[in-house]
Amino acid sequence: MEPSNENQNATSTSSNNPSKRPRPKIRFEYDDNDDDRVQDEETATDTSNLDDDLAMSEPEPNPDDTDVIGSDKTSADYYFDSYSHFGIHEEMLKDVVRTKTYQNVIYKNSFLFKDKVVLDVGAGTGILSLFCAKVGAKHVYAIECSSMADTAQQIVKLNGFSNVITVLKGKVEELELPVAQVDVIISEWMGYFLLYENMLDTVLYARNKWLVEDGLVLPDKAALYLTAIEDADYKEDKIEFWKNVYGFDMSCIRKQSIMEPLVDTVDQNQIVTNCQLLKTMDISKMAAGDASFTAPFKLVAERDDYIHALVAYFDVSFTKCHKLMGFSTGPKSRATHWKQTVLYLEDVLTICEGESIVGSMTVAPNKKNPRDVDIMLKYSVNGRRCRVSRTQCYRMR
Ligand SMILES: C[S@@+](CC[C@H](N)C(=O)[O-])C[C@H]1O[C@@H](n2cnc3c(N)ncnc32)[C@H](O)[C@@H]1O
Numbered sequence: 001m002e003p004s005n006e007n008q009n010a011t012s013t014s015s016n017n018p019s020k021r022p023r024p025k026i027r028f029e030y031d032d033n034d035d036d037r038v039q040d041e042e043t044a045t046d047t048s049n050l051d052d053d054l055a056m057s058e059p060e061p062n063p064d065d066t067d068v069i070g071s072d073k074t075s076a077d078y079y080f081d082s083y084s085h086f087g088i089h090e091e092m093l094k095d096v097v098r099t100k101t102y103q104n105v106i107y108k109n110s111f112l113f114k115d116k117v118v119l120d121v122g123a124g125t126g127i128l129s130l131f132c133a134k135v136g137a138k139h140v141y142a143i144e145c146s147s148m149a150d151t152a153q154q155i156v157k158l159n160g161f162s163n164v165i166t167v168l169k170g171k172v173e174e175l176e177l178p179v180a181q182v183d184v185i186i187s188e189w190m191g192y193f194l195l196y197e198n199m200l201d202t203v204l205y206a207r208n209k210w211l212v213e214d215g216l217v218l219p220d221k222a223a224l225y226l227t228a229i230e231d232a233d234y235k236e237d238k239i240e241f242w243k244n245v246y247g248f249d250m251s252c253i254r255k256q257s258i259m260e261p262l263v264d265t266v267d268q269n270q271i272v273t274n275c276q277l278l279k280t281m282d283i284s285k286m287a288a289g290d291a292s293f294t295a296p297f298k299l300v301a302e303r304d305d306y307i308h309a310l311v312a313y314f315d316v317s318f319t320k321c322h323k324l325m326g327f328s329t330g331p332k333s334r335a336t337h338w339k340q341t342v343l344y345l346e347d348v349l350t351i352c353e354g355e356s357i358v359g360s361m362t363v364a365p366n367k368k369n370p371r372d373v374d375i376m377l378k379y380s381v382n383g384r385r386c387r388v389s390r391t392q393c394y395r396m397r
Pocket of ligand 1: 083093121122123125126127128143144145148172173187190202
């Protein structure tokens with residue numbers, strides 16, 4: 001895999017990132033001197049630039065409103081709106097593991113793109129289209145549904161690629177291309193926990209509609225993994241906190257809190273078990289329904305310890321390159337903006353080296369809001385110090 005990001009573990013445990021990438025709850029950094037610990041990430045955003053015409057004409061939606069959808073806006077509208085602001089694109093572009101991998105894939109494998117018709121699904125700023133144009137793509141169609149499409153159009157012109165890149169503003173599912181077929185589809189569609197945001201369906205729709213018979217989808221492979229961690233301090237702070245809030249029982253919020261997976265970087269020293277492959281996906285062949293699955297797992301303890309949470313992460317690969325390329329979002333790799341996804345367990349598992357947690361994970365898009373992901377976890381331990389069997393449900397929203 002290239003770039004090799006193994007063993008460059010980030011030690012940071014949190015990020016107060018002001019971006020708007022739709023995301024479930026994340027851990028926040030706070031100033032020890034500041035009592036206001038539970039800070040809404042979005043309120044920390046510095047978006048006030050009152051001289052900026054764009055900022056004035058397109059006010060950010062109040063994040064508190066996103067659950068209460070008004071009559072004229074749907075949750076999908078809020079999702080796409082979030083990609084209209086440059087901040088989210090800044091975060092993605094500055095994720096060097098992500099963006100450099102795409103750049104290396106394209107620059108070091110120009111034979112895949114030269115004189116080819118390329119479709120960039122969800123082009124954002126147009127960065128992937130620019131990479132493809134630079135290595136000699138015959139034409140690139142860059143589809144972007146948010147108002148970032150207008151900016152991408154300007155960027156394409158600024159860089160002298162207007163004759164090669166055509167930016168199309170709209171949803172992939174609602175647009176027609178000026179050509180019947182494309183040779184290559186490139187996209188950065190991955191969400192937290194791989195499947196949050198459900199943009200994979202959009203890539204599969206584009207593949208089925210426009211890709212030539214022997215065409216390429218990049219990346220073409222994705223894999224989801226699971227491991228288990230010791231995380232007493234943070235479970236106490238985020239979950240058990242609600243049991244006693246200034247002397248009052250707020251454990252009804254604890255129930256909600258434990259159901260929401262947490263997106264954060266995990267220190268590799270917290271890992272107690274092996275890492276198990278849960279699911280592989282071949283983007284060039286799979287059907288949309290394949291993103292819903294039940295996968296069994298067996299996590300074997302590598303030391304005596306307590307386990308407070310399971311942690312999921314993913315890899316993506318570009319297997320059609322000269323040599324295999326891709327990146328991992330795992331805790332043993334250099335951190336990306338996807339971090340890892342932490343699922344806290346109701347029970348604290350006391351586990352001895354060699355004992356295992358066995359179970360299964362069921363993953364499916366939420367029926368009401370398919371951009372959310374429903375996760376059902378079944379696990380049991382039958383060990384010397386701990387016997388437990390439980391089912392827990394989570395929702396990434
Ligand atoms: C994760 S971003 C990637 C942006 C860019 N390709 C990059 O790598 O920086 C995904 C982009 O896809 C767009 N998008 C998501 N679903 C889409 C759809 N159905 N049709 C068109 N664009 C879509 C979003 O607005 C967002 O800008």
